[in-house]
Amino acid sequence: LPVVVGAEVRFRNGDSELHNIHTFAGDRGANRMFNRSQLPGLTFTETFERPDSIQVRCDLHSQMIAHILVLPNVFHAMPAEDGSYSLAGVPPGTYELTAWHEFFGRVTVPVEVASGGITRADLTFSDPLE
Numbered sequence: 001l002p003v004v005v006g007a008e009v010r011f012r013n014g015d016s017e018l019h020n021i022h023t024f025a026g027d028r029g030a031n032r033m034f035n036r037s038q039l040p041g042l043t044f045t046e047t048f049e050r051p052d053s054i055q056v057r058c059d060l061h062s063q064m065i066a067h068i069l070v071l072p073n074v075f076h077a078m079p080a081e082d083g084s085y086s087l088a089g090v091p092p093g094t095y096e097l098t099a100w101h102e103f104f105g106r107v108t109v110p111v112e113v114a115s116g117g118i119t120r121a122d123l124t125f126s127d128p129l130e
Contacts, residue, residue: 001066001067001068001069002069002071002076003048003068003069003070003071004070004071004072004073004074005048005049005050005051005070005071005072006047006048006049007047007048008045008046008047009045009046009047009048009068010043010044010045011036011038011043011044011045011046012042012043013038013039013040013041013042013043014040014041015040016040017040018037018038018039018040018060019037019038019058019060019061019064020035020036020037020038020058020059020060021034021035021036021038021056021058022034022035022036022056022057022058022059023035023054023055023056023057023068024054024055024056024057025052025054026052026053026054026055030049030050030051030052030070031048031049031050031052031054031070033054034046035059048068048070050070051070051071051072052069052070053067053068053069053070053100053106054067054068054069054070055067056068067102069100075087075089075090079099090113090119091113092113092114092115093112093113094110094111094112094113095110095111095112095113096108096109096110096111097109097110097111097121097123099123099125101125103128104125104126104127104128105125105128107123107124107125107126109121109122109123
């Protein structure tokens with residue numbers, strides 16, 4: 001789930017059984033972690049104040065795993081099945097473009113965005129087992 005720094009994230013238990021929401025420090029460990037029980041039908045909100053990747057688990061149901069990517073700005077995209085992506089409205093300038101994958105981690109490349117044009121940036125993950 002991509003969210004921008006400072007945005008509220010609502011956690012709702014829409015099931016008929018107890019869950020808990022347990023967050024684990026991401027690769028930057030920048031935000032407060034929590035472990036909260038959640039009864040059916042209840043909702044609580046949390047605000048993440050710094051960029052990070054956070055793993056969310058339910059300790060009662062081991063198959064329930066999610067990730068929250070707390071981003072420093074609104075420019076993000078999910079790649080298509082073929083790996084292509086696009087970011088519209090990025091102002092001209094020099095940036096670092098980062099891709100994140102739950103198993104392969106992060107890849108960052110520098111990009112120069114020109115006014116009125118299309119900028120191409122290819123990112124490739126390395127297999128951590130190789």
